[in-house]
Amino acid sequence: MILFCAMEGDVEQDIDLLAKKTVNLRVFEDENGKMNKSILDVDGEILCISQFTLAADTKKGNRPSFINAMEPVGAQKYYEMYCEALKNNGVKIVETGEFGADMQVSLTNDGPVTIIFDTDVWNKKG
Numbered sequence: 001m002i003l004f005c006a007m008e009g010d011v012e013q014d015i016d017l018l019a020k021k022t023v024n025l026r027v028f029e030d031e032n033g034k035m036n037k038s039i040l041d042v043d044g045e046i047l048c049i050s051q052f053t054l055a056a057d058t059k060k061g062n063r064p065s066f067i068n069a070m071e072p073v074g075a076q077k078y079y080e081m082y083c084e085a086l087k088n089n090g091v092k093i094v095e096t097g098e099f100g101a102d103m104q105v106s107l108t109n110d111g112p113v114t115i116i117f118d119t120d121v122w123n124k125k126g
Contacts, residue, residue, distance in 0.1 A: 001048075012081065023089045026038050035113070049096070050075065079099055080099075
């Protein structure tokens with residue numbers, strides 16, 4: 001399962017970079033128990049859910065601010081572009097949630113791995 005959040009300042013050029021990193025990252029175990037296989041290697045499927053609350057800013061006060069989340073029209077466009085880019089980069093099945101809906105999603109996290117991808121980090125120089 002991927003929780004996707006588009007934030008203010010994100011650019012379209014990052015979508016393909018994000019998709020390529022996603023499909024090629026070796027987070028699945030090989031025959032020796034090492035994280036050495038990608039989702040492509042294991043012929044995996046993806047459930048991609050849009051989750052604007054990942055943009056929560058909790059620096060001030062006790063109520064999160066979502067001012068850093070991209071506005072809904074742009075965020076939906078980026079979400080759809082990302083899901084399509086996952087398919088274009090070799091993932092055969094990419095299921096999606098309903099953008100902007102109040103959904104009940106269940107996740108059983110089988111293993112100790114949860115990774116944040118932030119294209120801002122990749123794009124920084126130095």
